[in-house]
Amino acid sequence: MPTTTSPDPAKARRRLVDALTAEGALTEGSPWHEAFAAVPREVFVPRFTLSGPDGRRTVEPGDAGYLDAVYTDTTLTIRHDDAGTPTSSSSQPSLMARMLEAFTVPDNARILEIGTGTGYNTALLCHLLGAAQVTTIDVDPELTATARLRLADIGQHPAVVTGDGTQGHPAGAPYDGILATCGVDRLPVAWPRQVRPGGIVVTNIGNGVACLTVDRDGTAEGRFLPGDAMFMRARPEPDHTAPVAAQFTGLIMNETGTRREMDLPVSAHEIVHTLAHEIWMLHHDVLSMSFGTDPTDPAAVVHGLVHPSTGSWARITPQAGDRVTVEHDGARDLWGERLDLAVQWADARRPEPGAYTLTVEPCGTHTLRRTGAHPVSWTL
Template sequence: MNPVPTAPADLRRSLADHLRSTGAIKSDQWYEAFAAVPREAFVRAFAVGSQHGPVHLTPEDPRWLSTVYTDDALLTRFDAAGVPTSSSTLPTLMALMLEALDVADGNRVLEVATGTGYNAALLSHRAGDENVTTIEVDPDLARSAEQRLDRAGYRPTVLVGDGRAGHPDGGPYDRLIATCGFTGIPPTWLEQVVPGGIIVCPVGGGVVRLVVRKGGTATGAFLPDAAFFMPVRGIGDNGTPPVPPPLPHSCSSRPCFVEPTDLLDDGIHFLLTLAVPRAMSRFTYDDAGDIAAVHLWQPDGAWAELRHGIARQAGPRRILDTVETAVAAHKAAGRPPRERYRLRVDAGRQWVSVADSDGPTWELS
């Protein structure tokens, strides 16, 4: 029996072996990056999720180092209410996205959302410090990440700013990767990535890989794996209210063929993250513990409740009308997986559709 690795270098190699065995890593270059870059240098204190809530670990805990090298997302920052606001991404997902980025020698790379700095270190190991620029909206996170990168021996360009604007002064870029969640591709990115360049970005509940074309257009498909990232933030962003708004005084009511349990289907849920962007949902349960209803709401005040086949809606848009169209299209297309969905960006507008389908398209915002 092989001994369980305990030294950092052995743990790094073990994680890289795991990522290669699952197919997340396919190239020698990314294998060597994961085997070389010390994840523990970027996540000194963190929490991991459990059925009883987050478990917080520090270097003083004997479980700390081994947990650093598990294939888990590590929560590294929380707001005053205890909601996670920054994390070190699941290594499998990091590897899948980096492989999809297809970095070649000499490529200039822009990373949006520096976070802990671990992903920037992996990029620097592969592409070279001089070819990597990373941008972070939170000045404290950017400063801490730059210090961690420096101590680990990596010196990419670390900037403070809104990643949605990119960094035109450092372009053009051959590759752009984002590590926070978006509802669509910022058009400015297409101006900063060369024709033939690649953008890898979390959109909705998935990750899209786009190839940029001349004239500010881009097309691509989603990766097959689910992905849920911290949402992109700008200065002063308030985001979606975390709890449903008060019940409107007046709302429309009609029959609806969608059942609340339909929203538990992974394929439907993925499509709804695109068709109903920035929506929050909450299920309520009956005395027997079964789902009785689902509430949906958006930042602009749109509100919906689906209960026993009855849709109630209010606000500036009818959320459940869109939900019905999406559910019907998903079923009519044979419940397609993520990789059958395509994203096209053209003239500042962008649409998602199912490949080889005459069904509807959904315009992203």
């Protein structure tokens, strides 16, 4: 009778660590390198979903390829809201590694993690710093309860708190650093107030990861890491359902407004679905969409922008050549704003987030700066 061999999680972890090291997400010999090799991701994601060409599928132990999926450099989603938007996951390991490598806190540092999620990132922090030094918070009581149990399964017992992470956790302050595994549109003023002078805050803002140092006066200032990054957004409450572009298809396709035609210096698709960091920062609350009869034909695709809180919208319809028809309405000229920013970004040779710095004053004012050959700043 032939024998079968069960997959070896340790070997799978090692393959992932080797891949993360080869691509530069982990540094050979760093403490985080050892942590990723030691902490079992499978404990924290016994069941998850993956999205592919055929839609969303659920993966769990016993399924073919389960362990390979766990130790692939991909996001493993564990929860969706009522609109089908992912709300919690085990983030892409390479992105986690980049953030943790940038989270330069001293030995015996006391840290606050915002966004417990599955608990896997918490386990990595505990492995390096010691569980007694780690506090983690999440708005969802089911997530915190499950994470607490799974952390205990591997012998880690950090402080796991249920609450609104955008308010930090003042009862445990001050911290030497705050690491957020959720995305925010603006740095919450509570975070730097709960960090010691010289401590750091690492979080996803816009489509980049900001690494900010807190000064004695409470100002947080620093750079964005190289490369694009997008985490699931922080939620004000467990059952919060964020607006999605699909809700506004009827508005974009059927409403009438002010109409104009223009030639574009860059494609409409690039402007609507831009990677420009300044647009992600300034248009953080603007939804983008595209739909048409032939997605492979740019002339057959209609694009839309909508700002849900004001009802402002824009419909962009490609014409012959580089010409488009734009119809829009509302308090904001979304297309005019987006076009100006996109053209500036293209003229600056499409810099990635690592070309930007951010200063957040104690009152909450944000100043975004683009460095290099085309410097510019925006007050948010």
